Amino acid sequence: xxxxxxxxxxxxxxxxxxxxxxxxxxxxxxxxxxxxxxxxxxxxxxxxxxxxxxxxxxxxxxxxxxxxxxxxxxxxxxxxxxxxxxxxxxxxxxxxxxxxxxxxxxxxxxxxxxxxxxxxxxxxxxxxxxxxxxxxxxxxxxxxxxxxxxxxxxxxxxxxxxxxxxxxxxxxxxxxxxxxxxxxxxxxxxxxxxxxxxxxxxxxxxxxxxxxxxxxxxxxxxxxxxxxxxxxxxxxxxxxxxxxxxxxxxxxxxxxxxxxxxxxxxxxxxxxxxxxxxxxxxxxxxxxxxxxxxxxxxxxxxxxxxxxxxxxxxxxxxxxxxxxxxxxxxxxxxxxxxxxxxxxxxxxxxxxxx
Amino acid sequence: xxxxxxxxxxxxxxxxxxxxxxxxxxxxxxxxxxxxxxxxxxxxxxxxxxxxxxxxxxxxxxxxxxxxxxxxxxxxxxxxxxxxxxxxxxxxxxxxxxxxxxxxxxxxxxxxxxxxxxxxxxxxxxxxxxxxxxxxxxxxxxxxxxxxxxxxxxxxxxxxxxxxxxxxxxxxxxxxxxxxxxxxxxxxxxxxxxxxxxxxxxxxxxxxxxxxxxxxxxxxxxxxxxxxxxxxxxxxxxxxxxxxxxxxxxxxxxxxxxxxx
Amino acid sequence: xxxxxxxxxxxxxxxxxxxxxxxxxxxxxxxxxxxxxxxxxxxxxxxxxxxxxxxxxxxxxxxxxxxxxxxxxxxxxxxxxxxxxxxxxxxxxxxxxxxxxxxxxxxxxxxxxxxxxxxxxxxxxxxxxxxxxxxxxxxxxxxxxxxxxxxxxxxxxxxxxxxxxxxxxxxxxxxxxxxxxxxxxxxxxxxxxxxxxxxxxxxxxxxxxxxxxxxxxxxxxxxxxxxxxxxxxxxxxxxxxxxxxxxxxxxxxxxxxxxxxxxxxxxxxxx
Numbered sequence: 001x002x003x004x005x006x007x008x009x010x011x012x013x014x015x016x017x018x019x020x021x022x023x024x025x026x027x028x029x030x031x032x033x034x035x036x037x038x039x040x041x042x043x044x045x046x047x048x049x050x051x052x053x054x055x056x057x058x059x060x061x062x063x064x065x066x067x068x069x070x071x072x073x074x075x076x077x078x079x080x081x082x083x084x085x086x087x088x089x090x091x092x093x094x095x096x097x098x099x100x101x102x103x104x105x106x107x108x109x110x111x112x113x114x115x116x117x118x119x120x121x122x123x124x125x126x127x128x129x130x131x132x133x134x135x136x137x138x139x140x141x142x143x144x145x146x147x148x149x150x151x152x153x154x155x156x157x158x159x160x161x162x163x164x165x166x167x168x169x170x171x172x173x174x175x176x177x178x179x180x181x182x183x184x185x186x187x188x189x190x191x192x193x194x195x196x197x198x199x200x201x202x203x204x205x206x207x208x209x210x211x212x213x214x215x216x217x218x219x220x221x222x223x224x225x226x227x228x229x230x231x232x233x234x235x236x237x238x239x240x241x242x243x244x245x246x247x248x249x250x251x252x253x254x255x256x257x258x259x260x261x262x263x264x265x266x267x268x269x270x271x272x273x274x275x276x277x278x279x280x281x282x283x284x285x286x287x288x289x290x291x292x293x294x295x296x297x298x299x300x301x302x303x304x305x306x307x308x309x310x311x312x313x314x315x316x317x318x319x320x321x322x323x324x325x326x327x328x329x330x331x332x333x334x335x336x337x338x339x340x341x342x343x344x345x346x347x348x349x350x351x352x353x354x
Numbered sequence: 355x356x357x358x359x360x361x362x363x364x365x366x367x368x369x370x371x372x373x374x375x376x377x378x379x380x381x382x383x384x385x386x387x388x389x390x391x392x393x394x395x396x397x398x399x400x401x402x403x404x405x406x407x408x409x410x411x412x413x414x415x416x417x418x419x420x421x422x423x424x425x426x427x428x429x430x431x432x433x434x435x436x437x438x439x440x441x442x443x444x445x446x447x448x449x450x451x452x453x454x455x456x457x458x459x460x461x462x463x464x465x466x467x468x469x470x471x472x473x474x475x476x477x478x479x480x481x482x483x484x485x486x487x488x489x490x491x492x493x494x495x496x497x498x499x500x501x502x503x504x505x506x507x508x509x510x511x512x513x514x515x516x517x518x519x520x521x522x523x524x525x526x527x528x529x530x531x532x533x534x535x536x537x538x539x540x541x542x543x544x545x546x547x548x549x550x551x552x553x554x555x556x557x558x559x560x561x562x563x564x565x566x567x568x569x570x571x572x573x574x575x576x577x578x579x580x581x582x583x584x585x586x587x588x589x590x591x592x593x594x595x596x597x598x599x600x601x602x603x604x605x606x607x608x609x610x611x612x613x614x615x
Numbered sequence: 616x617x618x619x620x621x622x623x624x625x626x627x628x629x630x631x632x633x634x635x636x637x638x639x640x641x642x643x644x645x646x647x648x649x650x651x652x653x654x655x656x657x658x659x660x661x662x663x664x665x666x667x668x669x670x671x672x673x674x675x676x677x678x679x680x681x682x683x684x685x686x687x688x689x690x691x692x693x694x695x696x697x698x699x700x701x702x703x704x705x706x707x708x709x710x711x712x713x714x715x716x717x718x719x720x721x722x723x724x725x726x727x728x729x730x731x732x733x734x735x736x737x738x739x740x741x742x743x744x745x746x747x748x749x750x751x752x753x754x755x756x757x758x759x760x761x762x763x764x765x766x767x768x769x770x771x772x773x774x775x776x777x778x779x780x781x782x783x784x785x786x787x788x789x790x791x792x793x794x795x796x797x798x799x800x801x802x803x804x805x806x807x808x809x810x811x812x813x814x815x816x817x818x819x820x821x822x823x824x825x826x827x828x829x830x831x832x833x834x835x836x837x838x839x840x841x842x843x844x845x846x847x848x849x850x851x852x853x854x855x856x857x858x859x860x861x862x863x864x865x866x867x868x869x870x871x872x873x874x875x876x877x878x879x880x881x882x883x884x885x886x
Contacts, residue, residue: 057521059520079618080517080520081524086521089514089518091511093518095532098536107522155522365695367692368691368711371692371766372711379725382725392733433629436628439625442618442622457868459871460871462824462840463826464824464860465824465861468644469860492636520618527621552716555717558840572718579831584733594721601716
């Protein structure tokens, strides 16, 4: 059902943003978002993701030469109130002078929808977002999670062409964030509307995104599905920003990585004097000493519950993080073996450190 | 023991200060209803002085209300949108404009009144009408309205609410009406109380701007202080207190409510 | 209408009103100050002419005395009220702040009732000493009037500042061995300095420009606002009164601007 896809296709073309004081928030970027797709803009604060969202929304004008197209129609100079977008703000921007129901119905009222029809739509959305019974509450009587749902209901009520969400879960505490994330995922799939979602939280990006745009310092670092950006990061920044990663620098000889703790066969790899590779901690398996490909000494053990995180030295040029099952008995100072499948080692372009 | 002494000393001092402020007001109130102030309250209690004031000065009281509400109307119509514009636009220009409109707070009313007289004194009909006083009151009270509203905008993140309404399709005017003004209400109310209170009591400008036919309450007060017997002057002051105290109480209640929230 | 033009449209009424009835007249006032027989030198008359200079000094001294005494009185009372809870406290605060909305004329009348010919003080002194003390119509009466006017405002500012004081700082000073006096001197008073500057500047500027109180009391008090008034209405000396008002306006504005740049808060004179 989500494959059908509702809403508009979005294209931004060479959209950069330089603020009046001269700071460059966004390098000119071009991006296509398919009808019905959920695209996540992911990056640390100040990476330009919110600026890009605000350009798509119509809250910021791109620098000269930039264009925003909805279904091929140039919307660049159309103000937000005529773009038919639904937007959820980080602070929710719920109107304190209106009740929950009035907030949800406001966009419909603006569009001249008759009272009865408005009430029906509000009832529908209240049910969809699980806030039945709160219709007549004032905004200051709602919890954070309830506000988030009202904001979403309000944005969706107008049947927008595009749904824009700016860090919608950031204001909530961790446990609630996890719960609402799955709920939001279900809802977005059910709506099937073109969605652009800004976050700095990679777990949100992974769960919600059809595709993720990883951003850094005003530029796009990588675009890909969650699996692509996780397993095949294009560079060291993406590798380290998404999930935990061991970044190892070592020479490669005929498809074998030469490490202090042993020789590790990898899939790709012509001979290089100094290659940079990424190994995810959960892809490293702990074996008896002398059995694995690499050998190292346990530096520290952190029991996390569902697993334990070992730091193993002597295997590589710098200590490796290893996620081991919680059943393994490892003590500090133990010598252990490590085995790593060749396809778990990802060669990264070497780049100057910063 | 020493703490006790300090406490008592400070308490007595504070009581004396309060007495300094309250006793004359009390004297004025009692004089206003005393048959003969010189002989004291034993001479009897009467409303004859209040009645006499009403007879002599009802016009000034009425005109004061007319001017106060006209001032309120102008400061609302010009001040509230301006506060929004200054907040929305921000930056250096907004700061300069804010600086200019708050100047009348720093410059004595006498100077502003002279300036108005020199600039517009020769426009006879305007000079003779109460609109001339209105203009002075508007200039003097405007900064209170603008600032009071801007203070609210600074606390409710009006920019995001504005953007929220825009994302739902509301035009700038619609947003102003549906979202900005309702959420600025506490500031508008506080500003309005301030404007009315200040306008009702304004003397410095008004004394210079009034004509014998456009006397406001404070002008009448000054007039009675100079030429009427103490009981009449006191009764007139009493009427002023009765007008102004509800406004003060309302202001205090509003401030308390904001404080609690 | 776009957002940008709507914002300009919102500013328009205020711009028109302010330009027509404030900026233009003020410009006219500044020009008028130089239209006397001495031209621009008319502006210097405040300093060069003995009578004007004496009045200026008189006014500044009176305003300064008002400021200092008000600050002392308001600090003692304000700290006391903010730091202690006792029955009747709310009533006391209400009593200390209700004269806030009194215009200068009414304050003048209050002083007459206290120290005028039929005043309370004269009455009491007559009974005790057999002599009637009447000083409402002198500069002491005016001083008392300015105190009456300033104390409520300054008390409110000081109370708000005391409320914002971090009690932790005082506790920290005491934990380091500071005596109660040392805590007041080294921690509390410095923390209140911005409030002193802000409210002191308001009291000073207000006392400089106050007209209503002087007008009510004034038979023979030489202060700047009365001088401007008599020059304008009685002597019809427009240029001098304009020059004097510009000078007075500059002084009060400067004091408040300085105080604001020091204390960083909004500072404004009151009616």
